[in-house]
Structures are given as structure tokens and as C-alpha cells.
Amino acid sequence: MDIHISRVHFPVTTLGPGKRIGIWLQGCTIHCKGCISMDTWQFNINKVPLNDLKQVLEVWLPQCDGITxxxxxxxxxxxxxxxxxxxxNSYKTNILVYSGFSFETLKEKELVQNGFIDVLISEPYNHTETQTKRLLGSDNQQVHFLTPLGKREFATYLEQPLEKELDIHITEETVWLAGIPINGMKEITQAGKDNNVDLSHSQAVTKTK
Structure with a gap:
């Protein structure tokens, strides 16, 4: 089986407690206005065999505190x-999954009921909503503890104040950020302009197909 992947990275420290493996899948049908990850909308690119992804993850899994x-x-x-x-799930670590679908849509799915996901964050991003809660891009989004492990690992973490924190990852060609920036990319882009740095980002993308 193949899977469409945008990127994978370890460690990620801004998408849940501890040093986490971050897995970003490629392709989205929801297309929330103001999405900071429009580069992940397109389907049929970055397709890899799932077994190849597993081999990469097997190197990191013994070292990680969780997966997002x-x-x-x-x-x-x-x-x-x-x-x-x-x-x-064979590695017995906590797993957080983000989805832009409503919980009403997701709640009957086997993946939500079978214990594979410890914490589910549901609902589409709404750029008109406030952003006051940790791990959420907008306050309409909902956190669901689907297992006792999820509640134990995340309940206290989520009660902590919203902070301006992002992981910065640098490759030969790009600089990319992991985390939930406050007010999307607006403050980051403005800070770049103030320091004579021009930033392009996925919120500026207009062609998605």
C-alpha cells in the first residue's frame, strides 16, 4: 500500500508533549480558508510505499515521546x-491526530473507536475565530481524549497557556516551521519584513489543483 506524505520529522516539540515524531500527510479535500498548510492540499504527489515510511519511523520510534x-x-x-x-500502536506510545472533519462525521469510524488514536483534534480551522488554546489553530476546534493514555499524557499539557513557540527546520533549499503559529503567518511575515527578509509561505498559494 502507498501513502501520500508531505514530510516526516523527528524531533518535533511544539505539537504535543515531549519530543515527538511529526507525520504530515499530503492531500486535503476540506480547504479551510486561511489554512497555513495549503502546500499539503494537492493530491497525487509525494506518494511512497507505506513500508518505506515504516522503515524510517522504526529508527525514531524507540527515542520518541509520542507521535503527531x-x-x-x-x-x-x-x-x-x-x-x-x-x-x-505496536510501540505503545501516545498518538495525536488532527482532522478538519467534524467529530459528528468522525465519531462512528472504526479508527476513532478502536483505540488506535489517543487524542483527536477535530473540526475545520476557522480564521474568524479567536485562538486562545494550546494546540488549536482556532477555538472552535475540539480535543477528544479517546483513550486513558491520551487523557493522562495531554490533559495537563493542554491546560498550559498558549505560547509563541515553533520548531524551525532548515534544509538545503527551504526553511519550514512546525507548530501552530499565533495568528497564522501574519506576525512571522511582518517580523521578516521588519528585518528586510521577504518570506513566501503556503497561505499565499492560490492555485491548489
């Missing part, structure tokens, strides 16, 4: 997501 899966929209690749989560 985002996108893109993970539930747009439900079969591949199921197999990925089945593999990850």
Missing part, C-alpha cells in the same frame, strides 16, 4: 492511515 499526525487531511487516506496507526 497532521496534514493535509489524514482521514482522506483512511485505509493507509489505518495501516499506519496499526503499525504505530
Amino acid at each position: 499526525i497532521s496534514g493535509g487531511e489524514p482521514f482522506d487516506q483512511e485505509n493507509a492511515l489505518f495501516e499506519l496507526l496499526e503499525f504505530l
Whole structure:
């Protein structure tokens, strides 16, 4: 089976407690206005065999404190997501999954009921909402503790104040950020301009297909 991947990285420290493996899936049908990850909307790119991804993850899994899966929209690749989560659950670490679908849509799905996901963050990003809660891009989004492990690992973490924190990852060609920036990319872009740095980012993308 293949899976469409935007990127994977370890460690990520801004998408849940501890040093986490971050997995961003590629492809999204929801297209929230103001999304900071429009580069992950397009389907049919960055397709890799799921077994190849597992081999990469096997190197990091013994060292990680948890896993965060985002996108893109993970539930747009439900079969591949199921197999990925089945593999990850053999390592007995906590798993957080983001989805832009409503919980009403997701709650009857096997993946939400079978214990593979410890914490689910649901609901589409709403750029008109306030942003006052940790791990949420907008306050309409909902946190669901689906297992006792999820509640134990995340309840206290989520009660902590919202902070301006991002992981910065530098490759030969790009600089990319992991985390939930406050007010999207507005403050970051303005800070760049104030220091004579021109930044382009996925919120500026207009062509998505």
C-alpha cells in the first residue's frame, strides 16, 4: 500500500508533549480558508510505499515521546492511515491526530473507536475565530481524549497557556516551521519584513489543483 506524505520529522516539540515524531500527510479535500498548510492540499504527489515510511519511523520510534499526525487531511487516506496507526500502536506510545472533519462525521469510524488514536483534534480551522488554546489553530476546534493514555499524557499539557513557540527546520533549499503559529503567518511575515527578509509561505498559494 502507498501513502501520500508531505514530510516526516523527528524531533518535533511544539505539537504535543515531549519530543515527538511529526507525520504530515499530503492531500486535503476540506480547504479551510486561511489554512497555513495549503502546500499539503494537492493530491497525487509525494506518494511512497507505506513500508518505506515504516522503515524510517522504526529508527525514531524507540527515542520518541509520542507521535503527531497532521496534514493535509489524514482521514482522506483512511485505509493507509489505518495501516499506519496499526503499525504505530505496536510501540505503545501516545498518538495525536488532527482532522478538519467534524467529530459528528468522525465519531462512528472504526479508527476513532478502536483505540488506535489517543487524542483527536477535530473540526475545520476557522480564521474568524479567536485562538486562545494550546494546540488549536482556532477555538472552535475540539480535543477528544479517546483513550486513558491520551487523557493522562495531554490533559495537563493542554491546560498550559498558549505560547509563541515553533520548531524551525532548515534544509538545503527551504526553511519550514512546525507548530501552530499565533495568528497564522501574519506576525512571522511582518517580523521578516521588519528585518528586510521577504518570506513566501503556503497561505499565499492560490492555485491548489
